[in-house]
Structure formats: structure tokens, C-alpha cells
Amino acid sequence: MARYHIETYGCTSNRGESRAIESALRDAGHYRAEGPETADVAILNTCTVVEKTETNMLRRAEELENETTDLIVTGCMALAQGEAFADIDARVMHWDEVPQAALNGECPTPGPGVEPVLDGVVGILPIARGCMSNCSYCITKHATGRVDSPSVEANVEKARALVHAGAKEIRVTGQDTGVYGWDTGERKLPELLSRICAIEGDFRVRLGMANPGGIHGIHEELVEVFADNEKLYDFIHAPVQSGSDEVLEEMRRQHRVGKFREVVDTFDRELDYWTLSTDFIVGFPTETEADHELSMDLLREVRPEKVNVTRFSKRPKTDAAEMKGLGGQVKKNRSKAMSELKREIVGEVYEGMVGDEREVLCVEPGTGDSVKCRDSAYRQVIVQNASEWGVEPGDFLDVEITTSQTMYAFGKPV
The missing domain is CATH 3.40.50.12160 (Methylthiotransferase, N-terminal domain)
Known part of the structure; x- marks a missing residue:
């Protein structure tokens, strides 16, 4: 933490x-x-x-x-x-x-239990607690332990209750959603997503963070679920953390770069318009300049539409905390270089949307008289002067993308 x-x-x-x-x-x-x-x-x-x-x-x-x-x-x-x-x-x-x-590459750590929460029109659905990883830098595992997965039926009933309570977006969350069901000996995520999407009602579903090692064995089945369900945002958050297999080994990640690429290639092949979100940790204690360049090369190659860049910092009670760290200036320089590349790549994504028409779901109030919306690939679109348009969270509408900023686009209702 x-x-x-x-x-x-x-x-x-x-x-x-x-x-x-x-x-x-x-x-x-x-x-x-x-x-x-x-x-x-x-x-x-x-x-x-x-x-x-x-x-x-x-x-x-x-x-x-x-x-x-x-x-x-x-x-x-x-x-x-x-x-x-x-x-x-x-x-x-x-x-x-x-x-x-600010997560330092760690899994999110929800509070005790796995009860759903309705926040405005957004339903938060934790499908399990814990993970199957043992990352050398992560303290979260000390708080959550191994994965504990409620049944598919129990999670579907929670999702149904959120929809009946007014949820228009259901966010499927967990420390690592890709390993849902591992503790029972079954890979249950595709089935769960399919059954949530089959719930009657007009809503959208976003899959939360799934480590590449967790989803690699089900990625072929998983992408079919995405392709078959319009309710499911075409979006995955698969944190690669490094472009160097040597660093991934020192991090004790359950994947190597090849597995990450296979997941990305499969989604690229099967989905025409989708968003890849990924994370990089820069300045891990064993990361050399050559390792850093491998991460930069992977970022240039894969060109994810959303990128989280985290500068490594030591956490107590973790094995990485015992490693001799890199100098602060080295970490700063590498973080700055990757952040600049990230802004270039993500900025091009949103600039490329200008002139398109998209159906979006208004999810929550924005700054001033605006609303934050998401398109089918979970890319953020801001509708300004919302009260003049009569637009509010929970509404579905068609917009024309008029302009963009680095991390989001602006849309006008059509």
C-alpha cells in the first residue's frame, strides 16, 4: 500500500x-x-x-x-x-x-467482503477476493490472500440486483478477474460475463483488471464472449508491467512478453474496435537501460489506447524492498520518457476519433455542466453543456466527436 x-x-x-x-x-x-x-x-x-x-x-x-x-x-x-x-x-x-x-503496479485492494455497490448509475461488482500471483513488489497479497470465488450464480444474482436498482454500467472488479474460479478448478470468467450480459435490461458491462497470465489460457474463449455481446465494452485491462522477460521474472509475474502479445493479437484479430489498457512499472531495482528500452519498444509496438506508467517504489514486507534500488534520477528519467511516449500514442488515438459518430453511455457528472460518457470501447467522451442538451447520467445517445484532448474526446449530441 x-x-x-x-x-x-x-x-x-x-x-x-x-x-x-x-x-x-x-x-x-x-x-x-x-x-x-x-x-x-x-x-x-x-x-x-x-x-x-x-x-x-x-x-x-x-x-x-x-x-x-x-x-x-x-x-x-x-x-x-x-x-x-x-x-x-x-x-x-x-x-x-x-x-x-498511484497503485505502484499492485492489484487493487477492496474492503472486506465482495458485496456490490451502486454509485449513481454505476454498479461495482467484486466477483472474487484475492489473487493467484506472488509478485515480488506487491504488498496487496498480504491483505487479500489467495483467490476466493463465489459461484457464477451468486455473482449473476448480484449483477441482476444492481440492474434492477438502476445500474446502467456494471464494473466487474477483483484483484485479478482473469483467475476467477481458479480456486474451484474451473476457468469461469467467460461464463460469468456471458450470463451477466444475458440479464434483461439496457446496460453495459466493463471487465476490470485481468493479469495477462490469468487470461492467457482463456483468451480465445474470452474474445468470443466480447464479440457476441454488445453489452460488454470491448475493453481489457491487462497490465504487462515490463517489456523485458528478465525483469518480469524478477517481478515474479505469471506471464512473459510472448503471452501478453498473444492475448493482444487475438483481440486485434477478432475485434475491429477495442481498447487495450496496460500498465508499466519503470525503475524496478533490476531494470537495466536495455530492459527499459525493451519496454519502450513494446509500448511503441502494441500502442495501447490507455497506459498507466508507475515509477517503482518499495513496499514494506515485499521481497523487492530488499533489493538494491536504482537512483531516483534514473527512475525519473525513465518515467518521463515513457510518459511522453504514452501521451503521444494515446493522444493520436483520441485525435483519430474526431469526425466519427459514436453511441455513448453517459456515466457520471463531469466538470461544470458536462457529463462523462463511454463509447463501445470504453473510451471517454465528454459532452459539454449537458443541461442544454437535456443529457444526464444513465442516458444513451449518439454523438459526433468534435475535438480531442490527450486522454479523452469531446462529443456533440446528434
Whole structure:
């Protein structure tokens, strides 16, 4: 679990985003540090109202850069003028990306139990607790243990209850959804997703994080489920973590790069329009410059539509904590290089959507008078002036993609 420091500037909306970030971090087992100097990651939620404010934001970012080992900059100035932070060693990203970026490559750690939660029109459905991995850098396994999978029928009933309660998007979650059912001797994820999609109603389903080693043995069957069900977002989150097999071995990951590529190639072959989300850890203690270049090469080759770049930090009670670490500047340089490549790749994805028409589901309120929506591949589309259009969370609508930012697009109802 990570220690975080968060600072928020600006309006009530920004403060609300910070509360959501903190809530997600706490739910994942992280906790607030006493200050930036004792934090594993510092988060600066910026404002961009006037020029003086922007100057203050840049100055504070420079101060935090020197006070912490890892800095994330988000908020209005980061999204509107991300290039202003180019000379600062920080990861610039959308509010929604911050909790995952702070996870240090670890699995998410929900609270006790696996009970569903309805948040607005979003239903959170934990399908199991625990995982089957033993990653050398991850402390989550100490909190969750081995995977414990409720039956398919039990999870389907929970999903049905969420739909009946008003859920329009069901997020299937777990430490590693790909190993659902392993403890019972069966690979049950494809069956579970098919049966959830068969529930009567107009809603969408998003599959949460599935490690490449967990889904590799079922990826052929799994992609058929995606192809056959319109309710299922064509989106997978498969964290590769490194492009080097040697580093993956030191991390004790259950996959190697070849398995990851096979999963990606299968989805590429069977789905015309889909999103790959993946994670990279940079600066693992045994990562050489050549290993880092292999990760950069893999990122260029696979070109995922969503990428989480995490700078390695040691966690207590993990084997990686005993390894001799790399220098802070080495990790910063590699993180900055990969983050720049990520922004280039993801920016091209959203720029390429401009001019297209997409059906989207409005999922939650955005900043000001806007709503955040998702298209069939779970790519984020912002509809501005939502009240003028009469649009609110839970609505399905067709939009024309008009413009884009690095991490999302803007759409106008048609």
C-alpha cells in the first residue's frame, strides 16, 4: 500500500474530484502521509482561473518535485495546459487516471467482503477476493490472500440486483478477474460475463483488471464472449508491467512478453474496435537501460489506447524492498520518457476519433455542466453543456466527436 499526499486548488468541482481520488486510494488500501516528503506519491490538483494562479501552480509543482520521489499533476491547468509542466518531472493526467497511477503496479485492494455497490448509475461488482500471483513488489497479497470465488450464480444474482436498482454500467472488479474460479478448478470468467450480459435490461458491462497470465489460457474463449455481446465494452485491462522477460521474472509475474502479445493479437484479430489498457512499472531495482528500452519498444509496438506508467517504489514486507534500488534520477528519467511516449500514442488515438459518430453511455457528472460518457470501447467522451442538451447520467445517445484532448474526446449530441 502507498502513502499519498494530495493538494487541491480551485473550485468546489476540483475539491470534489480530489475527494473521489482519495476515496479510491483509501478503498485500494493506501493512506495519507504526513506531508510530501514522507509520501510515495504526491498529487497536485491544479486550477487555471487566472495567470497569477497558473504561476502559483507551476511554482508549487516545482517545489513538490523536489520534496517527493513521484509527482502526479492533474486538474484544470494540467488538462488545459499540460505542456506548461514539460520541464517538471511529473506525470500529467486526467483525474480519473490518478488512483490507478498511484497503485505502484499492485492489484487493487477492496474492503472486506465482495458485496456490490451502486454509485449513481454505476454498479461495482467484486466477483472474487484475492489473487493467484506472488509478485515480488506487491504488498496487496498480504491483505487479500489467495483467490476466493463465489459461484457464477451468486455473482449473476448480484449483477441482476444492481440492474434492477438502476445500474446502467456494471464494473466487474477483483484483484485479478482473469483467475476467477481458479480456486474451484474451473476457468469461469467467460461464463460469468456471458450470463451477466444475458440479464434483461439496457446496460453495459466493463471487465476490470485481468493479469495477462490469468487470461492467457482463456483468451480465445474470452474474445468470443466480447464479440457476441454488445453489452460488454470491448475493453481489457491487462497490465504487462515490463517489456523485458528478465525483469518480469524478477517481478515474479505469471506471464512473459510472448503471452501478453498473444492475448493482444487475438483481440486485434477478432475485434475491429477495442481498447487495450496496460500498465508499466519503470525503475524496478533490476531494470537495466536495455530492459527499459525493451519496454519502450513494446509500448511503441502494441500502442495501447490507455497506459498507466508507475515509477517503482518499495513496499514494506515485499521481497523487492530488499533489493538494491536504482537512483531516483534514473527512475525519473525513465518515467518521463515513457510518459511522453504514452501521451503521444494515446493522444493520436483520441485525435483519430474526431469526425466519427459514436453511441455513448453517459456515466457520471463531469466538470461544470458536462457529463462523462463511454463509447463501445470504453473510451471517454465528454459532452459539454449537458443541461442544454437535456443529457444526464444513465442516458444513451449518439454523438459526433468534435475535438480531442490527450486522454479523452469531446462529443456533440446528434
